Amino acid sequence: xxxxxxxSPSLSVQEGxxxxxxxxxxxxxxxxxxxYKKYPAEGPTFLISISSIKDKNEDGRFTVFLxxxxxxxxxxxxxxxxxxxxxYFCAAHSTxxxxxxxxxxxxxxxxxxx
Amino acid sequence: xxxxxxSPSNKVTEKGKDVELRCDPISGHTALYWYxxxxxxxxxxxxxxxxxSAPDKxxxxxxxxxxxxxxxxxxxxxxxxxxQEDSAVYLCASSLTxxxxxxxxxxxxxxxxx
Numbered sequence: 001x002x003x004x005x006x007x008s009p010s011l012s013v014q015e016g017x018x019x020x021x022x023x024x025x026x027x028x029x030x031x032x033x034x035x036y037k038k039y040p041a042e043g044p045t046f047l048i049s050i051s052s053i054k055d056k057n058e059d060g061r062f063t064v065f066l067x068x069x070x071x072x073x074x075x076x077x078x079x080x081x082x083x084x085x086x087x088y089f090c091a092a093h094s095t096x097x098x099x100x101x102x103x104x105x106x107x108x109x110x111x112x113x114x
Numbered sequence: 115x116x117x118x119x120x121s122p123s124n125k126v127t128e129k130g131k132d133v134e135l136r137c138d139p140i141s142g143h144t145a146l147y148w149y150x151x152x153x154x155x156x157x158x159x160x161x162x163x164x165x166x167s168a169p170d171k172x173x174x175x176x177x178x179x180x181x182x183x184x185x186x187x188x189x190x191x192x193x194x195x196x197x198q199e200d201s202a203v204y205l206c207a208s209s210l211t212x213x214x215x216x217x218x219x220x221x222x223x224x225x226x227x228x
Binding site: 032034036042043044045046048049051079089091093099100101102103104105106107108 | 212214222
């Protein structure tokens with residue numbers, strides 16, 4: 001049972017344009033969400049997070065939106081740069097379920113074209 | 115070191131052999147996680163440790179997999195009688211606590227079972 005889903009395995013965007021990466025979850029107990037970026041042969045690195053008490057969090061070029069009723073979050077990158085080309089994972093976590101494990105999605109490979 | 119350290123970075127073994135993978139978390143981090151990423155797949159949760167609490171082993175795929183964390187610091191993931199389907203990148207992460215904290219990942223161990 002895949003509790004966190006990233007339905008787009010890949011995405012190509014022109015440099016300077018907006019990249020929108022999507023993530024859906026099924027467990028309504030999830031209340032903290034994170035986005036990670038992963039380059040080949042490296043571990044994932046943290047990008048941005050959001051708590052369920054918010055619906056938006058911004059950090060520089062990165063903004064995460066959370067729609068709790070739709071169980072959906074998205075990551076916006078504006079403007080996109082070639083160095084943003086990587087695999088992006090969303091992750092979810094519950095502080096009330098009795099276990100604090102982070103569940104990751106399957107990832108979206110972003111390619112930013114120069 | 116400042117980051118999460120994993121060793122070895124690469125491990126090639128024969129089917130049926132046992133392997134041990136090591137993780138040194140960031141000093142002071144009380145939570146430690148193991149994930150694996152098979153080719154073309156997302157990050158699969160295996161196990162996490164939080165302080166002196168009992169570990170959450172719910173992600174371990176079979177009883178051939180075990181992990182321990184000694185002295186609240188270094189962790190070892192052991193795979194007994196390795197199978198070809200165990201081939202993957204095994205990633206370790208640590209966080210300050212287990213709740214609403216970003217995970218810091220190591221670079222992973224690439225395990226190849228021949």
